[in-house]
Amino acid sequence: MHTKIKQAGFTLIELVVVITILGILAAFAIPRFASLEVEARSAATQALGGSVRSGAALAHALWLAQGQPATVTMEGAVITMTNGYPNLATIDDTLSDSTGFTYAAGTGIFTKDGATGTCQVDYDEAAAGGAPAIAVDVSTC
Numbered sequence: 001m002h003t004k005i006k007q008a009g010f011t012l013i014e015l016v017v018v019i020t021i022l023g024i025l026a027a028f029a030i031p032r033f034a035s036l037e038v039e040a041r042s043a044a045t046q047a048l049g050g051s052v053r054s055g056a057a058l059a060h061a062l063w064l065a066q067g068q069p070a071t072v073t074m075e076g077a078v079i080t081m082t083n084g085y086p087n088l089a090t091i092d093d094t095l096s097d098s099t100g101f102t103y104a105a106g107t108g109i110f111t112k113d114g115a116t117g118t119c120q121v122d123y124d125e126a127a128a129g130g131a132p133a134i135a136v137d138v139s140t141c
Helices: 012-065
Strands: 071-074 077-082 101-104 109-112 120-124 133-137
Touching: 012 071, 012 077, 012 109, 012 120, 012 133
Parallel strands: none
Antiparallel strands: 071 077, 101 109, 109 120, 120 133
């Protein structure tokens, strides 16, 4: 008499095929995820650049409306003005949220935390009669 044995589980060949397919899929997926991380850092840095521009413009509008004082108060923060715009020491106080960035008040540079290359916003104080220069550099985020 022949008894039939039921197979339980996978054969070695089936497991090797599945592992090979997963390896091939991973080879294509990992670079895409790395690219998404770079794009996310770049987008966050560009968004911060827009926030810095908006914060400087709002402080300038408030400065004009209040008769051009030496300081203005925004959301409880005292902003020191230079030529009608926030100075390097207080531009970060005009932002509602700069989480994920480190600000160096001496240079006016916001650097994206965790970035391996240049991923920053550079704020230069306004010259007399002009507006501040705000540059976003995401060349090597």
